[in-house]
Amino acid sequence: MRIKKIFLLLFIIPLLISCTTEKPEVTNRIVIALSADVETINPLYAFTVDEGTLTETLFLSLIQFEWDNNIGDLIPKQMLATSWQWASDSSFVIFNLRDNVNWSDGQKFSTSDVVYSFDLYSDPKVQSRLYGSFINFYTDSENHVDTAKTFEILSPTKIKIKFLPGSVPSLLDVIFPVIPKHVYEKINRESVPTAEINFNPITSGAYKLKKWERNQMIVLEANKKSFLYKNGMIDEVLFKIVPDYSSRLTQLKKGEIDFCELIKPSDAADLKKLKNLIIEPVTGREYDYIGWNNIDGDYYNKTKNIRPNKLFGSSKIRLALSYAVNRDEILSEYLREYGQAAVTPVSPIFKTYFDETLKPIEFNPEKAKELLKEEGWQDLNKDGILEKGNTNFSFTLFIPSGNPLREYAATIIKNNLKAVGVEIKVEKLELGAFIDNIINKKIDAWMASWYIQVPLELKSYWHSDLEKTPLNFCNYRNNDVDLIIRKLDKNISSQERINLVKKFQGLIYSDQPATFLYWTDNIIVHNRRIIDLTIDPLGAIQKIWEWRVNN
Numbered sequence: 001m002r003i004k005k006i007f008l009l010l011f012i013i014p015l016l017i018s019c020t021t022e023k024p025e026v027t028n029r030i031v032i033a034l035s036a037d038v039e040t041i042n043p044l045y046a047f048t049v050d051e052g053t054l055t056e057t058l059f060l061s062l063i064q065f066e067w068d069n070n071i072g073d074l075i076p077k078q079m080l081a082t083s084w085q086w087a088s089d090s091s092f093v094i095f096n097l098r099d100n101v102n103w104s105d106g107q108k109f110s111t112s113d114v115v116y117s118f119d120l121y122s123d124p125k126v127q128s129r130l131y132g133s134f135i136n137f138y139t140d141s142e143n144h145v146d147t148a149k150t151f152e153i154l155s156p157t158k159i160k161i162k163f164l165p166g167s168v169p170s171l172l173d174v175i176f177p178v179i180p181k182h183v184y185e186k187i188n189r190e191s192v193p194t195a196e197i198n199f200n201p202i203t204s205g206a207y208k209l210k211k212w213e214r215n216q217m218i219v220l221e222a223n224k225k226s227f228l229y230k231n232g233m234i235d236e237v238l239f240k241i242v243p244d245y246s247s248r249l250t251q252l253k254k255g256e257i258d259f260c261e262l263i264k265p266s267d268a269a270d271l272k273k274l275k276n277l278i279i280e281p282v283t284g285r286e287y288d289y290i291g292w293n294n295i296d297g298d299y300y301n302k303t304k305n306i307r308p309n310k311l312f313g314s315s316k317i318r319l320a321l322s323y324a325v326n327r328d329e330i331l332s333e334y335l336r337e338y339g340q341a342a343v344t345p346v347s348p349i350f351k352t353y354f355d356e357t358l359k360p361i362e363f364n365p366e367k368a369k370e371l372l373k374e375e376g377w378q379d380l381n382k383d384g385i386l387e388k389g390n391t392n393f394s395f396t397l398f399i400p401s402g403n404p405l406r407e408y409a410a411t412i413i414k415n416n417l418k419a420v421g422v423e424i425k426v427e428k429l430e431l432g433a434f435i436d437n438i439i440n441k442k443i444d445a446w447m448a449s450w451y452i453q454v455p456l457e458l459k460s461y462w463h464s465d466l467e468k469t470p471l472n473f474c475n476y477r478n479n480d481v482d483l484i485i486r487k488l489d490k491n492i493s494s495q496e497r498i499n500l501v502k503k504f505q506g507l508i509y510s511d512q513p514a515t516f517l518y519w520t521d522n523i524i525v526h527n528r529r530i531i532d533l534t535i536d537p538l539g540a541i542q543k544i545w546e547w548r549v550n551n
Contacts, residue, residue, distance in 0.1 A: 399446065
């Protein structure tokens with residue numbers, strides 16, 4: 001009997017162990033790493049890239065733009081609208097909408113949601129991220145879209161949108177997520193920024209919010225009632241908040257997360273060796289530059305008048321400084337194959353507009369010295385620093401703290417400029433203070449990056465009206481550039497637009513308002529089991545409903 005009991009125990013225990021240690025069934029789910037939680041998933045206030053990714057997945061627009069790599073430009077595709085027809089003079093456009101779209105609470109989508117969205121986005125009481133941008137529409141004195149003049153509802157699925165006479169509208173004027181009228185009309189507009197709907201949204205996309213645990217995870221689940229839903233679509237997408245870079249890397253290697261971007265070039269080589277991972281860089285959306293304040297910032301802040309910066313007011317001086325910087329050393333030692341020298345702020349991704357005849361400013365210290373001497377800068381007292389009158393060519397180069405690339409590059413640049421007689425001190429600033437000082441024209445030289453807009457946008461960054469273009473950080477002013485920008489705002493032929501953009505590049509190249517350093521790749525790594533991704537200049541995470549998992 002005792003032997004029988006022992007036998008039964010020996011037989012049962014392995015069965016219990018096998019039951020308790022059996023691996024759970026693999027679910028159709030992917031995990032995407034985020035370095036920080038988002039503040040909102042309300043499209044009215046989605047300012048950051050991650051917030052935009054989430055809101056564009058949850059909320060649909062009339063159309064969606066896709067990147068055509070052959071022409072280097074955007075092409076429109078159907079989304080909430082199935083078709084559209086422009087008036088011959090572009091004074092209006094008519095959209096035909098889908099009749100098979102429901103909000104996640106079951107309410108039917110209609111043209112009234114479209115009208116209400118324009119109304120809310122442009123309401124000064126709401127202060128959305130798009131407030132003030134409806135320049136081609138009929139608006140009142142507070143830039144609030146006049147819905148009576150702008151919209152004509154032709155049927156529940158057909159709407160006409162009318163534009164201001166003399167404006168140059170495009171489909172880009174209507175590319176923002178549509179929001180549900182039946183939900184937002186119940187909320188006092190001053191209360192929209194803090195309303196519960198920001199954290200528990202009613203959505204229209206292929207995915208809907210399942211769970212949001214602050215600073216832990218955001219979980220989206222497939223909306224099987226969406227017209228975008230197809231068999232094989234990923235059932236669950238989990239955005240996991242992993243603030244520490246090393247932890248993200250470790251979890252990526254172990255397969256605990258499936259998708260991660262902003263990988264350091266120094267880590268890419270090791271990740272390439274892992275058979276379960278694929279590396280896909282996004283090129284041409286972000287460039288590093290040295291900003292030179294073209295004007296005397298203190299004088300401007302006091303008087304609102306312009307006078308040249310005593311060090312950087314001359315285009316010849318700025319060109320000399322560009323000759324003095326060895327970009328290739330930074331590219332080869334730090335960025336490796338994940339970057340390329342920048343020529344102007346127009347990215348090579350814009351193939352139609354990019355001027356291939358312009359080449360990166362070469363590293364030529366002797367040419368730099370020659371140009372500096374022509375401008376009166378000489379080392380007469382032989383102390384190794386150029387002077388002009390009683391002024392030494394010395395300045396502080398500010399960089400944001402906590403950025404290894406900028407710290408490395410700043411050291412190279414400091415040594416490069418010292419070799420031509422220019423003395424610089426490198427100082428780190430906390431990011432918020434760094435940005436405030438640039439915007440308020442309180443610093444004369446800095447190193448930063450710029451994430452360019454798609455489609456190509458020039459006016460906000462390079463027009464001379466410093467009060468209306470606060471993103472013109474270098475305070476660059478050129479009447480010929482202003483003329484080009486004004487012409488680009490008009491209804492002109494495609495070829496004339498191409499010619500103007502190339503002329504703009506030539507002027508920027510000659511003036512060197514900034515020293516354009518290099519385009520830096522966004523290095524994306526994902527698990528090999530994720531297939532059918534679209535990774536291009538529009539972004540790393542887009543059209544998730546088209547992704548599939550190959551288990």
